[in-house]
Amino acid sequence: MPITSPSSHDSALLAFGQAVRAERTAQGVSQEELTLRSGIDRSYLGAIERGEQxxxxxxxVRISLALDVPLSKLMAHAALKPHDRGCTLHQTPRCCSPKRTGD
Structure with missing residues (x-):
């Protein structure tokens, strides 16, 4: 199991991981398939998707190439302020945004 990064669960890391997971699932790609395409260990990729790395x-770069998506598209989601994160990948409100209490 990967060692958790000191910056784990930072809102940008969470948003990036959610963007990767959303794009992966939208394409119907399993986590295992993405690890084969990217050459990234499955547990490490899972930790990225959870915002723990x-x-x-x-x-x-490997993730974006494996998903055939511009890295800028995945990064744009992580660069937004948490309250502004709708889904920049799918143009629908909150499909990839962090869960909010009270919604």
Whole structure:
């Protein structure tokens, strides 16, 4: 199991992980298939999707190439302020945004 990053659960990491998971599932790609395409360990990829890891640039590039999605599209989601995160991937409100209490 990967060691948790000191910055784990940062809102940008959570948003990026949610964007990766949303794109992966929208394409009907399993986590296992994405690991085969990207060469990234399954447990590490899972930790990225959960916002528990701060992936290096090489891993970000591998993920975007494996999903055939521009890295800028995945990164744009992470760059938004938490309250502004609708789904930049699918243009629908909150499909990939962090869960909010009271919604």
């Amino acid at each position: 701060n992936p290096a640039l090489l891993h970000l």
